[in-house]
Amino acid sequence: MLVNSFINQDIISVTQFDPAKLEYIFARAHEMRQMVEAQNGNDLLKGRVLACLFYEPSTRTSSSFIAAMERLGGSVIPITQGVQFSSVSKGETLADTVRTLEQYADVIVLRHPDVGSAHVAAEYAHVPIINAGDGAGEHPTQALLDLFTIWEELGTLEGLKVAMVGDLRNGRTVHSLTKLLMHYNVSLRFVSPEILRLPLTLMNEVIDHKIDVRETHDVADVIKNADVLYVTRVQKERFTDLAQYEEVKGHYEITPEIMSQAKQKMVVMHPLPRVGEIHYAVDNDPRAAYFRQVKNGMYIRMALLASVLGK
Amino acid sequence: MLVNSFINQDIISVTQFDPAKLEYIFARAHEMRQMVEAQNGNDLLKGRVLACLFYEPSTRTSSSFIAAMERLGGSVIPITQGVQFSSVSKGETLADTVRTLEQYADVIVLRHPDVGSAHVAAEYAHVPIINAGDGAGEHPTQALLDLFTIWEELGTLEGLKVAMVGDLRNGRTVHSLTKLLMHYNVSLRFVSPEILRLPLTLMNEVIDHKIDVRETHDVADVIKNADVLYVTRVQKERFTDLAQYEEVKGHYEITPEIMSQAKQKMVVMHPLPRVGEIHYAVDNDPRAAYFRQVKNGMYIRMALLASVLGK
Amino acid sequence: MLVNSFINQDIISVTQFDPAKLEYIFARAHEMRQMVEAQNGNDLLKGRVLACLFYEPSTRTSSSFIAAMERLGGSVIPITQGVQFSSVSKGETLADTVRTLEQYADVIVLRHPDVGSAHVAAEYAHVPIINAGDGAGEHPTQALLDLFTIWEELGTLEGLKVAMVGDLRNGRTVHSLTKLLMHYNVSLRFVSPEILRLPLTLMNEVIDHKIDVRETHDVADVIKNADVLYVTRVQKERFTDLAQYEEVKGHYEITPEIMSQAKQKMVVMHPLPRVGEIHYAVDNDPRAAYFRQVKNGMYIRMALLASVLGK
Numbered sequence: 001m002l003v004n005s006f007i008n009q010d011i012i013s014v015t016q017f018d019p020a021k022l023e024y025i026f027a028r029a030h031e032m033r034q035m036v037e038a039q040n041g042n043d044l045l046k047g048r049v050l051a052c053l054f055y056e057p058s059t060r061t062s063s064s065f066i067a068a069m070e071r072l073g074g075s076v077i078p079i080t081q082g083v084q085f086s087s088v089s090k091g092e093t094l095a096d097t098v099r100t101l102e103q104y105a106d107v108i109v110l111r112h113p114d115v116g117s118a119h120v121a122a123e124y125a126h127v128p129i130i131n132a133g134d135g136a137g138e139h140p141t142q143a144l145l146d147l148f149t150i151w152e153e154l155g156t157l158e159g160l161k162v163a164m165v166g167d168l169r170n171g172r173t174v175h176s177l178t179k180l181l182m183h184y185n186v187s188l189r190f191v192s193p194e195i196l197r198l199p200l201t202l203m204n205e206v207i208d209h210k211i212d213v214r215e216t217h218d219v220a221d222v223i224k225n226a227d228v229l230y231v232t233r234v235q236k237e238r239f240t241d242l243a244q245y246e247e248v249k250g251h252y253e254i255t256p257e258i259m260s261q262a263k264q265k266m267v268v269m270h271p272l273p274r275v276g277e278i279h280y281a282v283d284n285d286p287r288a289a290y291f292r293q294v295k296n297g298m299y300i301r302m303a304l305l306a307s308v309l310g311k
Numbered sequence: 312m313l314v315n316s317f318i319n320q321d322i323i324s325v326t327q328f329d330p331a332k333l334e335y336i337f338a339r340a341h342e343m344r345q346m347v348e349a350q351n352g353n354d355l356l357k358g359r360v361l362a363c364l365f366y367e368p369s370t371r372t373s374s375s376f377i378a379a380m381e382r383l384g385g386s387v388i389p390i391t392q393g394v395q396f397s398s399v400s401k402g403e404t405l406a407d408t409v410r411t412l413e414q415y416a417d418v419i420v421l422r423h424p425d426v427g428s429a430h431v432a433a434e435y436a437h438v439p440i441i442n443a444g445d446g447a448g449e450h451p452t453q454a455l456l457d458l459f460t461i462w463e464e465l466g467t468l469e470g471l472k473v474a475m476v477g478d479l480r481n482g483r484t485v486h487s488l489t490k491l492l493m494h495y496n497v498s499l500r501f502v503s504p505e506i507l508r509l510p511l512t513l514m515n516e517v518i519d520h521k522i523d524v525r526e527t528h529d530v531a532d533v534i535k536n537a538d539v540l541y542v543t544r545v546q547k548e549r550f551t552d553l554a555q556y557e558e559v560k561g562h563y564e565i566t567p568e569i570m571s572q573a574k575q576k577m578v579v580m581h582p583l584p585r586v587g588e589i590h591y592a593v594d595n596d597p598r599a600a601y602f603r604q605v606k607n608g609m610y611i612r613m614a615l616l617a618s619v620l621g622k
Numbered sequence: 623m624l625v626n627s628f629i630n631q632d633i634i635s636v637t638q639f640d641p642a643k644l645e646y647i648f649a650r651a652h653e654m655r656q657m658v659e660a661q662n663g664n665d666l667l668k669g670r671v672l673a674c675l676f677y678e679p680s681t682r683t684s685s686s687f688i689a690a691m692e693r694l695g696g697s698v699i700p701i702t703q704g705v706q707f708s709s710v711s712k713g714e715t716l717a718d719t720v721r722t723l724e725q726y727a728d729v730i731v732l733r734h735p736d737v738g739s740a741h742v743a744a745e746y747a748h749v750p751i752i753n754a755g756d757g758a759g760e761h762p763t764q765a766l767l768d769l770f771t772i773w774e775e776l777g778t779l780e781g782l783k784v785a786m787v788g789d790l791r792n793g794r795t796v797h798s799l800t801k802l803l804m805h806y807n808v809s810l811r812f813v814s815p816e817i818l819r820l821p822l823t824l825m826n827e828v829i830d831h832k833i834d835v836r837e838t839h840d841v842a843d844v845i846k847n848a849d850v851l852y853v854t855r856v857q858k859e860r861f862t863d864l865a866q867y868e869e870v871k872g873h874y875e876i877t878p879e880i881m882s883q884a885k886q887k888m889v890v891m892h893p894l895p896r897v898g899e900i901h902y903a904v905d906n907d908p909r910a911a912y913f914r915q916v917k918n919g920m921y922i923r924m925a926l927l928a929s930v931l932g933k
Contacts, residue, residue, distance in 0.1 A: 040417065041358030041386075047663030049689050060411060063388045067360050067415035070386035075663075075692035077685045081392055081703055092895035095902075100682060100894060103917035104689035106662065272411060273403035280406075295414035351728065352669030352697075371722060374699045378671050378726035381697035392703055583722060584714035591717075606725035 002027055006307035010122040011130045014143045014176045019183050026148050028303035029296070033152075036071060036299070044311050045074035051105035053097070054080045054132070055112045060272065060294075061132050061141075065109045068301035072311075077105055095124040102127040107308060110134075128308040136172065141304065142271060143176030145297040150228055152296060153267045153289055157181075163189040163222040166232035166252055166277065168198040173271045174232060175202055187212040189222040193248045196238060218251040223261045229254065231270045233277050254278040259285055269293050313338055317618035321433040322441045325454045325487045330494050337459050339614035340607070344463075347382060347610070355622050356385035362416035364408070365391045365443070366423045371583065372443050372452075375605075376420045379612035388416055406435040413438040418619060421445075439619040447483065452615065453582060454487030456608040461539055463607060464578045464600050468492075474500040474533040477543035477563055477588065479509040484582040485543060486513055498523040500533040504559045507549060529562040534572045540565065542581045544588050565589040570596055580604050624649055628929035632744040633752045636762045636798045641805050648770050650925035651918070655774075658693060658921070666933050667696035673727035675719070676702045676754070677734045682894065683754050683763075686916075687731045690923035694933075699727055717746040724749040729930060732756075750930040758794065763926065764893060765798030767919040772850055774918060775889045775911055779803075785811040785844040788854035788874055788899065790820040795893045796854060797824055809834040811844040815870045818860060840873040845883045851876065853892045855899050876900040881907055891915050 002024045035042055050069040052062050062080045069076050098121045101108055110121050111132040118131035133139040151157055164174050168190050188211055190198050206213050234252050239245040259282055270278055270290040282288050313335045346353055361380040363373050373391045380387050409432045412419055421432050422443040429442035444450040462468055475485050479501050499522055501509050517524050545563050550556040570593055581589055581601040593599050624646045672691040674684050684702045691698050720743045723730055732743050733754040740753035755761040773779055786796050790812050810833055812820050828835050856874050861867040881904055892900055892912040904910050
């Protein structure tokens with residue numbers, strides 16, 4: 001039987017999640033999907049209040065949490081225009097801001113530009129803190145929705161060949177998803193330009209887990225066998241030599257031609273927003289899962305909100 | 312019997328509305344008014360989520376849609392501070408933004424500075440899009456609330472003498488209301504400075520409909536016979552010759568003196584905000600309908616939201 | 623029996639409140655606390671809509687009102703990013719803005735930088751206006767929550783020794799709380815630097831009420847006997863002579879050492895945000911009531927919203 005071990009817990013990092021906890025959250029997220037498809041929403045969190053405290057705006061993430069709370073019958077205090085947060089401009093500390101908001105709200109979702117800020121907030125708050133991104137640090141609900149999408153699309157997390165494509169050096173979502181995938185029996189393929197390869201500490205961690213892993217410079221090398229293609233953007237700004245960028249960029253674009261070489265059951269994912277790295281012509285391909293992935297984000301957040309609030 | 316032909320439809324343009332559809336929406340808006348007056352709100356759209364996606368702020372319009380959704384028991388994702396919309400600054404297209412938000416929401420209200428943007432959004436979205444203004448393009452819910460106000464105030468749309476006053480050249484609301492009025496047996500009087508006359512294409516359209524129509528330069532010419540006085544602002548900035556502005560502006564101000572010449576059942580309307588074109592002394596005149604017009608906006612939006620969501 | 627005399631009334635100033643009215647609101651706020659502690663929220667204001675109209679951002683205050691309305695089952699139109707309020711930039715008057723919003727909402731909470739603006743709004747609006755701060759004017763719900771906190775913490779308002787500390791010259795909260803305390807049999811101690819003493823008009827009013835009152839320059843002078851220590855910030859910017867600031871500032875800091883001299887049942891309050899005037903080491907002292915004070919703000923606003931809406 002699945003047990004909710006999240007009651008009154010903070011959600012700060014992917015390192016909190018082992019397979020049992022992942023299974024619990026995914027089962028609940030799947031239930032949320034069935035509930036929304038059947039009846040749009042319910043009253044599970046009626047009377048409960050979520051404070052969305054975004055020190056920097058992130059429309060996608062805040063909208064997802066707001067919809068998640070609302071579909072469970074709860075209410076939201078939307079503080080989503082970070083720059084305007086007035087008490088901060090008066091010099092209030094994050095600790096005091098969080099201890100103030102917890103007087104009004106039952107749970108706080110925090111987005112903050114500084115690494116470690118979610119941890120600080122959790123230390124001071126008595127209500128659960130959910131980390132919605134702390135700068136270059138973590139964004140655990142994104143990693144959970146990514147893994148959940150693979151689970152929903154392919155029915156398992158075992159035995160899969162997952163290819164990560166693009167900027168693997170700076171991509172926070174790639175790093176977090178990789179950490180979660182190491183709990184399972186998977187093969188990993190990392191596809192990036194030389195200067196954007198996976199950080200070596202993380203690569204070593206993968207190797208230590210005895211995971212079947214390879215690095216390459218071209219999507220074409222992995223497309224035939226991949227079960228999952230997780231695409232991120234190769235940003236021009238990362239290159240000091242623009243000629244080099246122009247030379248390599250075509251190796252990371254997902255086009256109908258590339259898709260024609262892939263398995264019929266392969267899944268294309270992207271954390272969005274995209275700026276050209278997946279051609280629009282791919283959108284109607286049934287394997288294009290990136291908008292379903294967005295929806296899974298709402299289900300995961302519904303599952304987390306319900307779980308930390310003990311419902 | 313009235314039939315809801317709006318289920319899952321987009322609301323993009325006034326050209327979608329024929330008299331049967333107008334009658335349906337007005338009957339529903341009237342029901343909404345009765346419901347709100349009797350019980351403040353109901354649960355018709357409980358569990359449903361509206362995304363208010365405003366690329367430019369419009370407090371009046373967004374507040375009206377938010378209240379409309381909330382009074383029907385639904386919830387709102389308020390993205391009403393356009394300039395801060397974060398994914399846009401990362402280069403996301405409108406098509407992707409809309410396809411993202413539809414994962415969270417059951418209906419999207421869009422305000423965007425570019426003509427045609429609502430049409431583009433509707434092409435990509437699977438949920439209904441309601442156009443809340445696309446730049447110099449359309450703002451159909453405003454036109455509907457204007458026409459509904461005449462219907463509510465005077466009990467009919469047939470046989471009326473409607474005078475439009477002010478900037479008829481640039482006034483989007485004047486153009487849209489004129490198009491809707493052409494479905495009915497009305498007389499139209501256009502009152503404006505020479506440089507702000509109704510565009511000739513629209514004037515020709517009115518003439519083609521064999522509508523009794525006249526143009527004039529002074530409200531005093533139409534005040535005695537008008538059933539409806541639809542007032543808009545004559546902006547100083549439109550005049551290159553300010554002496555000309557000073558000379559004519561008095562011909563377009565609605566004062567208690569002007570009102571004393573009007574019919575006892577005449578209706579004064581204004582899309583608001585006003586800046587002096589209707590004197591405050593007129594506000595207590597029972598014929599001043601402009602704040603009731605604002606309220607009708609909420610009822611029309613309640614009717615549209617319920618209709619496109621199939622309730 | 624307690625009677626609700628607030629139905630359809632505006633809440634503009636602390637001068638509206640006599641002991642009977644205070645008792646009514648405090649009794650209701652206490653009920654709200656019991657309800658929230660037992661069941662998080664209820665449906666008392668279901669179907670009702672609150673417009674939060676903030677011409678300047680105040681996250682703490684707007685969040686408190688939003689949570690208050692939501693915990694009573696009501697809905698909110700959140701216009702909390704003052705600078706962006708679009709109709710204002712088009713030249714709309716406050717009177718017209720308020721008369722527009724009352725078409726959508728059943729009650730309006732107004733924050734505005736100009737003294738007297740809440741009074742103007744109330745004059746024009748037909749729905750209740752609650753003043754959430756009008757510049758250097760009043761912020762009555764803050765004064766109510768301050769007084770309510772003393773009542774909740776100490777069980778009475780009679781016979782108490784209340785010390786006010788910090789910037790007593792400019793502190794709006796100090797002035798309002800002082801006015802309310804004059805209804806009761808209290809002793810007042812005013813502790814401030816010379817240049818930040820209580821304004822003489824208010825001091826004379828206190829004396830006229832024959833209240834036991836003293837002024838001093840050092841918290842140490844009052845700490846032993848105080849039942850309530852109401853702390854506000856001494857801002858560096860108020861001093862033309864910074865050496866003077868450095869010399870006196872230590873006399874107004876609340877430290878564990880100072881606390882060790884206080885009564886065991888003393889209560890430390892602060893309107894927040896604080897910037898150093900209460901040491902973090904004091905936070906865990908059971909006498910530190912400033913975060914409970916924040917929560918009482920939500921209960922007071924719940925009581926006011928329910929009362930003006932006749933529930």
